[in-house]
Amino acid sequence: MTPELIAELITAAEARLKGVVRRTPLLTSPFLDRIAGRPVHVKAECLQHTGSFKFRGGWSAVSALPEGTAGVIAYSSGNHAQGVALAARLRGLPAVIVMPADAPKLKLANTAALGAEVVPYDRQTEDRDAIGSRIAAERGLALIRPFDEPQVIAGQATCGIEIAEQAAEAGIGEADVLVCCGGGGLASGIALALEARAPGLRVRPVEPEGYDDTCRSLAAGRILSNEGAPPSLCDAIVTPQPGALTFPILQRLAGPGLAVSDADALRAMAEAFFRLKLVLEPGGAVALAAALWHLEPGEGPVIAVATGGNVDAEIYRTALAHNAAPAG
């Protein structure tokens, strides 16, 4: 894709999303500033419809489908699932979502409640791409890929447009923008938007330890995969490798990646609870964790995108049980 085409896609997505997608706030707390030793601004995408940024890309892709489309299909651990399910419902289209049988219960329940047909599969023994392609062919459904899809990237870019506007309002000209990263759809979309509208802001992807394929790929200059890592609580972002579309964008525009532990993701969830009154899921909290505890020393502001809040109560209670004392 040429830069001109990308800019056109983003501008068109911005128009389609206007009035449908929520403009999420950029929040601060003096307590978080104190922990990080610098001003921390949190883009609260957990407040987006369906509880994660994924509705942006979902609506961008579904609203761009031609008249007469029979329906849509997607595969997802749960946030893209809900985003596509709601988008399809708004467009009046049936949706089939292929989801891991062991996805968080809240994500499975919500996707079904939003009217989608949920097709469970076994992550250990089955291939979701194969299942998705087979059903798409059998039923004539449009496949909405979770990140390696231009309309999805253009939709996620609208989060970057808002960050550019909100940073300007807050007087921030230069900063790193830490983004929770799975396949890189949001990180690359934000990077493209910032390139055009706030070139002093730089995306840095943040991943869970053991699933830092984007970090390592950026360092190596070529796409590398995750292999043999133990399970992570960050179910939303344990994608095996960067996307074929997203990686070149990040390679051109992003700064070095960061990786954080599950324990730090849980700590960041507790800080968001105490200091921002936001519910975050583990995979939606890694960017905040990196902002609080993993940045190189410095005094400039940092922006962290809190990407989602679809977490089961049991895990949330664990996060609070292990991090219960207010820092004061």
Next chain:
Amino acid sequence: MTPELIAELITAAEARLKGVVRRTPLLTSPFLDRIAGRPVHVKAECLQHTGSFKFRGGWSAVSALPEGTAGVIAYSSGNHAQGVALAARLRGLPAVIVMPADAPKLKLANTAALGAEVVPYDRQTEDRDAIGSRIAAERGLALIRPFDEPQVIAGQATCGIEIAEQAAEAGIGEADVLVCCGGGGLASGIALALEARAPGLRVRPVEPEGYDDTCRSLAAGRILSNEGAPPSLCDAIVTPQPGALTFPILQRLAGPGLAVSDADALRAMAEAFFRLKLVLEPGGAVALAAALWHLEPGEGPVIAVATGGNVDAEIYRTALAHNAAPAG
């Protein structure tokens, strides 16, 4: 106060608060609509600075103090405490806050961390008004009352101005606006703002069972007190009776009050967790509880003000433990 004076105070407060106070979002979820059987809009004041609407009134009062003021004093169970503490810090004034020794730990810790001198007292045996008046006189401090104070009411009214604007954006011309109610500062401020800017919207105060002094006072047409109720989890709104300034405003403008149980407050906290990704404290969740489970049947939209989120982790974990299953 004449209506003209009140309108002037509110307009002046709006100007002083602009750019300092956060414009909080009005959020929705199809899951909440399904529970209530009508569209539910939640004004997320837990996202205000210091985690509750109280910073509005705190900054309104502190920013209106004359040059040369030596400092401020307030008494509060914890939210007005933090609002005044932050406001004083922004103005560069010392603050003394008289707080119950058994206030939530998070509220005590935050108030101190915001730079205030916390003076604990025993709610069973000591009179906070007497302590506050004595220290104010001894040290020459300006007393910022939590609700029966025109500048505080004018500050809280800015929440109503935002509701008027956001309701218009959402196409809502007529609706009840449910407001968590202690002494009535927020409910009366919102009522005044709506009278001027959205006369189709009507405030209804919501209180905890056993602390429904405003409900009963409105029904009786005179100020009644709470007596002999068991302790409530809703520490923020267990005020003994409506204010001398706030009650006549509510009597003139508000609809009937509603009372909800602690169990329903905890249920509403869980729904806000699952459906809105908002952290609410019990006293900040009673309006949402009333919107979900206590309204008379009807189809029109309802607006619930989620007033605060300063809750200790233990109580929050209890709310999730007892209400852990997503409604789906």
